[in-house]
Amino acid sequence: MRPLPELTPENTVFWTGGAEGRLMIAFCTDCAHAIHPPQLVCPKCWSEAVEFKAVPGTGTVYTCTVNHQPWMPDMPVPFALAVVDLDGAPGVRVTAEVVNADPDSVAIGQTMKVGFLNIDDVWFPRWEPAQ
Amino acid sequence: MTLNAAITGVGMSDIGRKTNRPAILHLAEAARRALDSAGLTKDDIDGISTYPGKADNSPGMSPLGTGEVRNALGLKTRWHSAVPDGPSQMAPIQVAAMAVATGQARHVLCFRALTESSSQTATRRASIPGAGRARLGGWYSYLVPANAMSASNWAGWMATRYFHEYGMTREHLGLVATGQRAFAQHNPAAVMRTPLTMEDYLGARMISSPLGLFDCDVPIDGACVVIVSAADAAKDCAQAPLTIEAMGAALGSQETWDQRADLTTMGAHDACADLWTRTDLKPADVDVLALYDGFSIFVPYWLEAFGFCGHGEAKDFIAEGNIGPGGRFPVNTGGGQLSGGRLHGFGLLHEACTQLWGQGGGRQVADARVAACGMGGGFIAGSMLIRRD
Ligand SMILES: [Zn+2]
DSSP states (O other): OOOEEOOOTTTHHHHHGGGGTOEEEEEETTTOOEESSOOSSOTTTOOSOEEEEEEOSEEEEEEEEEEOSOSSTTOOOOEEEEEEEETTSTTOEEEEEEOSSOGGGOOTTOEEEEEEEEETTEEEEEEEEOO | OOOSEEEEEEEEOOOBSSOOOOHHHHHHHHHHHHHHHHTOOGGGOOEEEESSOSBOSSTTSBOOOHHHHHHHHTOOOSEEEEOSSSSGGGHHHHHHHHHHHTTSOSEEEEEEEEEHHHHOOSSSOTTOTTTTOSEEOSGGGGTGGGTOOSHHHHHHHHHHHHHHHHOOOHHHHHHHHHHHHHHHTTOTTOSOOSOOOHHHHHHSOEEETTEEGGGBOOOOEEEEEEEEEEHHHHTTSSSOOEEEEEEEOOOOSOSSSSOOSOTTSOHHHHHHHHHHTTOSOOGGGOOEEEEOOSBTTHHHHHHHHHTSSOTTOHHHHHHTTSSSTTOSSOBOTTOHHHHHOOOTTHHHHHHHHHHHTTOOGGGOOTTOOEEEEEEOOTTOOEEEEEEEO
16 A cells, blocks of 8 residues: 655645646746645745646656566556656656556656546546557 | 864774664664774763664664763763754764864764664565655655655666666666675675676666666665764874865755756765865865765766766766776775665765775775765765865
């Protein structure tokens, strides 16, 4: 059983947007800075006018790795983990659990799309090849 | 711009795996050896410093805090500090240097103790942050719940990107691992001393691509103590003081492993850029290197961060034989953490001091006078130059 994130004022919208199938990213409404991980104050201009907006839910693999080691007794391996540059949120990257793909096929530059896995009150973004 | 601070003694316990020995016994052994090395007694110690302090968030990662060690060793201190958020595992050395330079203490006992080997089981792996907790907060919470649980995954991302941009291959990292093992064969204190060939390295199981088993350091049980003394107090010690020439601690990107804009660099690059603005020494003045090797990929990053070679050039620098036995810039001459065990940088610093004091035995680098030390991987980093005058 994977550990779950603690839901906080900063991150609740990010972790629950998947309930409506939306990937929600924090933006500063004053300077338009995209903020990830989300914050209550814009790290760039210190404005508190931070709001979440849905982004397209697509992106490009910046880097990746294939994990072969079961870190927990019930962890099925191997699986791919990517870092994805998000479309629609300049400078924002997300850690991406990759599903529905041969782990060894995941590569830098590949385009990905998001889906969600619901556990308790959390909707995990998970990623698969866009084509 | 030399600090009025010096390393005057180092000590390491007998490092082992599955020792089932209480952490405080490892610590006491390391402290005894460090005092002997410095020619001090326990009553000379008036400060104590550690990273991160007692912590229970990862099995065996930090079983001892400053209070327990003070109590157990009967220390009377006028200054104490535990730094969980600082310039890497080097933080306790750096704050101790600042403490003695500002007169807060004269001789500070800096320590690191780990019992990760004895503490880990199939269900409680060492170095899995938040293991066993229901909910995670902070930067871990964007990585661990996505099954990116281990630093080997995060370092694997760095390596994949670096390989992609600069043409490094597993063979280059294999030279790091086999070179350090060759050093370890001359270090009786190293936990892994059997010869390691490139074939062994390449044939080992994958952990998180492109990093395999021998790219990962070894969880151990043990402790290490480094004594940092005020410059005037250091003159009375048994060995030549190892003056702290310069330090760096910059943190230029977010506190997490996946957000740095260029993951072919890391926190080390920030910490080293600052360091060179604080000294007249240059990379060419360095004789021996202690570079954090929690994963082999950190070694080329640190080499480039310190400027021993240019960005993207580490693969050739390594392939040309610069960092192994007999090389111009020997790295982790005691075997490093890959072969010596994970003492969170303290073991690497212990070895650098051993070299500067000329006590490296069969692995001694001739007339080593200046050491470059870099601790930390990913976003955390601390850098330091130490010299024997
Ligand atoms: Zn802003």
